[in-house]
Amino acid sequence: MGDFYLDKQTIADLQLFDDSKGSVFACFNQTITYGGEDALRDLFGKPLTDRDRLQKRTSTIRFLMDNVEELVFDKTAVDFVDYYLKRPDRPKSFSVYTGIRNAVLHFFSPNQAYYTKRRGIAELFDMLAFIAKLCEAYPPVADSPLLADLRESLGKLTRHPLLAVYVAMPQKRIKRYAVERMDFLLRKKYHEEALALLEKVYMLDAYYAIAKASKTMHLTFPEFHENESVVVEDVFHPLIGNPVANSLSLTGGQRVNFVTGANMSGKSTLMKAMGIAVYLAHLGFPVPAARMRTCILEGLVTTINLADNINEGYSHFYNEVKRVKLVAEQIRQSNRLLVIFDELFRGTNVKDAYDGSLRILQAFSGLNKGFFVISTHIVEVAHALASNEKIKFNYLPTHIADGKPVFDYRLREGITDDRIGLWILKNEGVFELLEGDLPTAIN
Structure with a gap:
């Protein structure tokens, strides 16, 4: 498989990378160091389609969740190590003479560079002693892939006996001559190894943040299989307080799940939760669901919060058409693409929306590849397709209590004709304003 397909609209729809705290990334960003946050951002932006790489990520997160209760980094210390190793004034050579000379000079006139x-x-x-203790705490047979990488990087640095001595005794006083010699070792001879280990520390910070957040949010690891299906049980939206969980299934026999429901019944939230779960699963992360069983997908395309493109002069409907065209193009290239389309063709008249939605859904249901979660505000489309056994129908109900719509946000099988648009207009007093006495216009 190639790269996992994802576009800017999908990233925006699912609030994956918003700069504000209201993003999925922010839920996991409990990193301590700046480098750890960069490492997490890099991981978060790279969904995978390779089972072995997914397994490597998953096993590292699982290991940290199951075995490491608390992992504390000294942010200031790690930041200073980064600054020290990446300074441009690296030593070019070292000799006993230059080492003694510099040690004497720094004894009488220490400067900022020496400090x-x-x-x-x-x-x-x-930091190296911290990593050594962490590696010693777990035998190699119990290693996660990341811990094994840390062990290997530490071993490369401590091949030199002088470095090994100070790793074993980090509190040992470093004399001025030793400072000059170790500066040469760490920023010249073993510079690449030192930088590589620092990157592993940042990755450890990132993975521990994922593990910590996953435990806090009660996430579970997805199960990957070879069957043509995507099944989530009790999936919920991680950005919503006290979310209602629901279950959705897409199979080789029913690749289209058609969701109906009135405005505000929870369709968009449900679709976003599904998209987020699929995305996180392909990062190798735990997902917001009680259980998730899925084949490895090749991409994700959502159309939930689509706007007009004023700069290019495109209407909302034309943007919808372009999104459907994009899906058609991607389906031709990918066998396992998940498509989520909320309120299909809401930007045009009812007749065109009905005809267009009907034909598009018929076409989707006739495919032997791809998976589709679709909703529409035109319930008549659902009724017209009700006999299509390749489409699974679900709905989110609405009932009126004391003259007000009530939602329980729980998905049920079937189709609903619930509509509350007229009630919203009445409740907001729109008709009273229009039909009441209005000020006389001044000629």
Whole structure:
């Protein structure tokens, strides 16, 4: 399989990367270091279609969730190590003479450069000792892939006996001559190894943030199988407080799930929850569901919060058509694409919307590849397709209590004719304003 297909509209629909705290990324971003946040952002932006790579990510998160109760990084110390290792004034060579000379000079007139070297080296050895203790706490047979990488990177650095001594005794006082020698080792001879281990520490910070957030939000690991199906049980939206969980299934025999329901009944939220779960599963992350069983998909396309494109002069309907065309193009290239389309063709007249929706859904149901979750405000389309056994019909109900619509946001099988648009207009007093006495226009 190739790259997982995802576009800007889908990212915006699912609020994956909003800069505000109201994003899915923000739910997981409990990193401590700046480098850890960058590592998490990199992981979060790379959904996978390779089972082995997904398994590697999943096993690392699972290991941290099951075994590491608390992992504390000294943010200031790690940031200083980053600054020290990436300074441009790296030593080009080292000799006993230059080491002694610089040690004497720094004894009589220490400067900022010497302070940076001394502190950077000390902080680095504290960090290496922390990694060594973490690796010692778990035998190699119980390693996660990331812990195994950390163990390997640490081993490459401690091949040099002097570095090994200070990793074993990080509190050992570093003399001025040793500072010069270790500065050469860490920023010249073993510079790549030191940087590689720092990146592994950032990755550890990122993975621990994922594990910590997953435990807090009560997420579960998805199960991947070879069957042509995507099934989520009790999926919920992670950005909503006290969310209502629902179950959705898409199979090789019923690749289209057609959802009906009145405005505000929860269709958009349900579709976003489904999309988020699928996206997180292909990151190798736990998902907001009681259980999820899915084949590995090749991409995700959603159309939920679509706007007019004023700059290009496109209407809402024309943008909808372009989205459907994009889906058709991607379906030709991908066997396993999940398509989520909320309120299909809401931007045109009822007749065109009905005819267009009917033909598009008939076409989707006739495909032997891809999966589709579709809703529409035109319930007549659902009734016209009711005998199509390749479409699964679900609805979110509405009932009136004390003259007001009440929603329980729980998905049921079947089709609903519930509509509350007229009630909303009446409740907002629109008709009274229009039909009442209005001020006389001034000629």
